Amino acid sequence: MTSRIGLRPLxxxxxxxxxxxxxxxxxxxxxxxxxxxxxxxxxxxxxAVEMARLQKQLINRLGQNGVRVLEINLYDxxxxxxxxxEGSDKRSMWDQVVDEESSWSxxxxxxxxxxxxxxxxxxIPEIAKQIHETPHDVLFLTGIGxxxxxxxxxxILNNLQSTAKERPTVMFFPGGYQHSLEQGTSLNLFDQxxxxxYYRAFNIFDIQV
Numbered sequence: 001m002t003s004r005i006g007l008r009p010l011x012x013x014x015x016x017x018x019x020x021x022x023x024x025x026x027x028x029x030x031x032x033x034x035x036x037x038x039x040x041x042x043x044x045x046x047x048a049v050e051m052a053r054l055q056k057q058l059i060n061r062l063g064q065n066g067v068r069v070l071e072i073n074l075y076d077x078x079x080x081x082x083x084x085x086e087g088s089d090k091r092s093m094w095d096q097v098v099d100e101e102s103s104w105s106x107x108x109x110x111x112x113x114x115x116x117x118x119x120x121x122x123x124i125p126e127i128a129k130q131i132h133e134t135p136h137d138v139l140f141l142t143g144i145g146x147x148x149x150x151x152x153x154x155x156i157l158n159n160l161q162s163t164a165k166e167r168p169t170v171m172f173f174p175g176g177y178q179h180s181l182e183q184g185t186s187l188n189l190f191d192q193x194x195x196x197x198y199y200r201a202f203n204i205f206d207i208q209v
Contacts, residue, residue: 014054019209022065027137029168036161037168038201042177055142070136072127074151075143078117085116113150119159128163138168145174153187170204177203
């Protein structure tokens with residue numbers, strides 16, 4: 001079942017996000033009953049451009065209210081990791097991908113990216129470094145749609161559980177975050193790709209102000 005607030009116009013959803021994320025109950029992670037402080041902000045895939053603009057406005061608005069946001073864009077982080085990783089011919093993995101992508105099969109490219117950007121071995125340690133080095137009150141994870149299929153949302157969340165637990169984390173997700181008693185909880189990327197794995201996260205539009 002999709003949150004009613006999540007179906008409202010973006011302007012109304014924006015005000016809800018400002019009120020919830022800027023509230024002390026949210027920032028102090030109260031009423032979680034020892035659950036992990038992960039929250040999903042889902043939106044329609046067709047709203048991607050508008051949502052990118054809204055995210056910047058949200059960070060600015062929260063900052064004006066004294067709430068520090070650490071935004072980690074997974075697409076930008078992936079490129080940075082590829083540029084820093086040296087390949088077999090001494091070039092960066094990024095240069096190799098750019099120069100040779102057309103000669104690789106889709107399967108080969110996917111395997112390479114999944115290995116270089118493995119969440120447990122590479123991605124999460126880098127996120128942990130930024131978390132520890134940057135003072136913040138809440139973590140925003142963006143760029144989810146751009147890193148599919150070599151990075152999957154459930155893998156990121158599962159591996160992040162032991163790292164991002166001192167502050168709330170909000171993942172901006174292009175698709176639906178649905179709940180049902182029969183099927184549990186699932187993230188449906190682009191409202192097309194159904195994944196029935198269980199997620200220990202809350203839909204932020206279900207959080208009361």
